[in-house]
Amino acid sequence: MAAGAPRVFVSHLSGVAVFDPNGDQVGRVRDLVAMLRVGGRPPRVLGLVVEVVSRRRIFLPMTRVTGVESGQVITTGVVNMRRFEQRPTERLVLGELLDRRVRLVDADPKDAEVTVLDVSITQLPARRDWEIDKVFVRRGKGGALRRKGETLTVEWSAVTGFSMEEQGQGAENLLATFERLRPADLANVLHHLSPKRRSEVAAALDDDRLADVLEELPEDDQIEILGKLKEERAADVLEAMDPDDAADLLSELPEDEMERLLTLMQPGDAADVRRLLAYEERTAGGLMTTEPIVLRPDATVADALARVRNPDLSPALAAQVYVCRPPDETPTGKYLGTVHFQRLLRDPPFTLVGSIADTDLRPLPPGTPLPAVTSYLATYNMVAAPVVDESGSLLGAVTVDDVLDHLLPEDWRETELHHGALDMSDLRETVDGH
Incomplete structure (x- = not known):
């Protein structure tokens, strides 16, 4: 971890207040959402489950968190009020990882089994990404009458028993396979998959990652993937896209479908897209982004x-x-x-x-x-x-x-993806399950 990078134990975040930049309380943290990865790599923290005043639980992405401390969480002020729904590739940190029985990788077998008491999260240097880096554990058997054993803090890689096995074709393995690919390279992989597999991979990606990849895909692939998502999730992905790219994609949809998705989007994001849709495509207004500095x-x-x-x-x-x-x-x-x-x-x-x-x-x-x-x-x-x-x-x-x-020619993305296919054939075979 880089010097000065913040580290917070998640037990200290449970129930803390979430504030917008003006100091108004949005709600309270009820859990954290993480994505497990194979190979002992630390899980990525996707966001927070926040309970708002109406007792509805919503999802707050870490990309919209500007500060995490023991006493409070500060957001950018942009909050999606749709109810949180856990996805198959996601794990609730407080609800599913704590109090779990796991094993220390290099310990003596008779002392290897431990109980997870807490985990810490840290922000990666020069990025807004967060990951789980350390695990606080206690040796000894579980149970209310157990004798308190030794406690110690270890690296995530020193513990096994959280994530899936290396073999198999589950969503975690898929994400681990292409996690470090640039969006354009991942678009290359998706473009050459079968429609069924392409839909499965797209469903496993988080909203920001899928938005980045959609921006690199040909229009036909964009429309196909968006059409197979639930409408509320499709709206979330459109919000995560650059407004000009979202407008280009929506302009290819039937009028009624476009309007439904715009209605589901956050009002501010939808307003930006609607402004862009009002201009001719091949003009400065149609080409521009609405989010310069x-x-x-x-x-x-x-x-x-x-x-x-x-x-x-x-x-x-x-x-x-x-x-x-x-x-x-x-x-x-x-x-x-x-x-x-x-x-x-x-x-x-x-x-x-x-x-x-x-x-x-x-x-x-x-x-x-x-x-x-x-x-x-x-x-x-x-x-x-x-x-x-x-x-x-x-x-x-x-x-x-x-x-x-x-x-560039209208089919330049298809041509480029075709030329790049040979270099990535082994990766596509892994993702496609062959």
């Missing part, structure tokens, strides 16, 4: 660099920030200018971004056709461009990767 003019270079460091941002979106009057979410107040990443590196941290914004570069109107967008990026050597409406409000940003998607 937006800062007020009184923000500092230090504030801007902190936003740029977000690991969830694509390199194109992290290349520059957009300075606007409040509100600082699209559509914003008056657009004032752009500050490029290189400029942020050259100026002192206390410099106000409003004083160094490039105001000479004209933004793109949302109706700008694709050829003009391409020429703009090429002329000014840009990887992203601001899209501003007639009132001067920033609507979003067009990135070079979105432009390339529309300049």
